Amino acid sequence: MEIKFWLNGKLIKDDVEPDTVLLEYVRSKGCMSVKRGCETANCGLCTVWVDNKPVLSCATLAVQVNNKKVTTLEGVQDRARDFGTFLAKEGAEQCGYCSPGFIMNVLAMEDELENPTEREIKEYLAGNLCRCTGYQGQLRAIKKYLARNKEA
Template sequence: MKISLMLNGTKIEREIAPDLLLIDFVREEGCYSVKRGCETSGCGLCTVFLDEKPVLSCSVLAARADGHAVTTLEGLQKEAEEFGAFIADQGAEQCGFCNPGMIMNAIALFRENPDPTEEEMKEYLAGNLCRCSGYEGQLRGMKAFLEYKKQGGAV
């Protein structure tokens, strides 16, 4: 089957197998920030934006993205670098494996709600597996980033 979609702002047309997962499609297209972790939709490592909404690409067939826009961390470099610096500053990137999914979900939260409560931040972090840090560093990084934005920092 042939699909056509926008991947990080570039039109991609490709023949695919009907059972190809979106995670495999984007990785085949060079988007290696999208990682396979649990294969059960429970870790958040494979998070991408489908029409600007976060989805777990290990649970979406690539065919479902036909005619839509898919964005990975590679397509959000400016936002990701700015926010990622706050995560790193808090020592929350110990092994770094969870960072892409964590950053994708944080960006989704900040776009949806520019002034989230701590509880809302925890809800967004809940879908992301991190075996190293216990999430406290990520939470501190999110708070520091939001404070920076309130003080006039810009993306």
């Protein structure tokens, strides 16, 4: 099938098999931030944005993004780097394998929710699994990052 979509702002036109998973497709295009985790849509490692909304690319077919805008961590590097410094300062960055999907969701939450409560933060990020941290450092980093951006 022929698809046309924007990947990190670049127009892509390609022929894909109907069963090609978006995770595999974007990785084949050099977006290595998109990680394979559970392959059951439960861990959040494969999160990308489709039309600025987070989706799990392991559960999305490439043909489903036809005429849409797909953003990976490579497309939001400056914002990701900025938030990443907050993660590091809070000791929430350990192995880093889950970080790309987690960061994509944090940035989407920042765009979507105004002044989220701790409960709203936890609910928004409930699908992001991390085997290294206890989540407390991540939560502290998010709160400090959002507070700093609110002041700006």
